Amino acid sequence: MGSVPLNAPVVAIAVHVASTGYWLAASDGAVFGFGNALFSGSMGGMPLNAPVVGMAVDRATSGYWLVAADGGVFAFDAPFFGSTGGTHLNAPVVGVAAATNGEGYSFVARDGGMFCFGSAAFLGSMVGTQVNAPMVGMTST
Numbered sequence: 001m002g003s004v005p006l007n008a009p010v011v012a013i014a015v016h017v018a019s020t021g022y023w024l025a026a027s028d029g030a031v032f033g034f035g036n037a038l039f040s041g042s043m044g045g046m047p048l049n050a051p052v053v054g055m056a057v058d059r060a061t062s063g064y065w066l067v068a069a070d071g072g073v074f075a076f077d078a079p080f081f082g083s084t085g086g087t088h089l090n091a092p093v094v095g096v097a098a099a100t101n102g103e104g105y106s107f108v109a110r111d112g113g114m115f116c117f118g119s120a121a122f123l124g125s126m127v128g129t130q131v132n133a134p135m136v137g138m139t140s141t
Contacts, residue, residue, distance in 0.1 A: 001032060007044070012055035017062050025066055027051040029074065040064065040076040048072075049085065054095045054137065059102035067096040067107050071115060081105060081118035089113070090127070095137035110134040 001010065001024065008028035014037075015022050021035025029043025029052045040063050043052065050070035057064050063077025069092035071084025081104045084093070091111035098105050104118020112126025112135050126135070 011053055014055040014057045017059050025052055025055040043074050053093055056096045056098040056105050065105055067093055069093050084115055094135055097138045097140040100140055108135050108138045
């Protein structure tokens with residue numbers, strides 16, 4: 001995308017399930033697919049309540065989820081398991097990761113709060129714990 005003018009900065013990258021391509025997501029919800037990472041839709045050009053901050057891939061469908069800073073989730077060729085859009089959060093969401101079995105997703109807020117949907121296991125959070133710096137993202141294992 002180096003020579004292409006963008007409406008908003010790229011904030012996330014996600015690798016295709018077969019590692020044969022990848023997607024880039026911009027904060028305005030635009031999605032760009034490369035290699036075998038097919039474009040399944042985006043929020044580009046749509047009004048958002050908060051900027052997109054992360055992207056994760058559904059291993060079952062090769063679709064993807066975008067998550068916004070308010071916890072709103074946008075599913076493209078991937079099942080919707082829930083979101084915190086419209087819910088007051090103590091800190092903005094900063095990252096998302098797919099559940100290891102592909103049946104859900106989790107996201108993390110800047111204060112370490114964890115939000116799990118579908119079969120994504122909640123294993124605790126850092127809310128109320130003194131940390132040296134805010135959370136900035138997350139990944140699957």
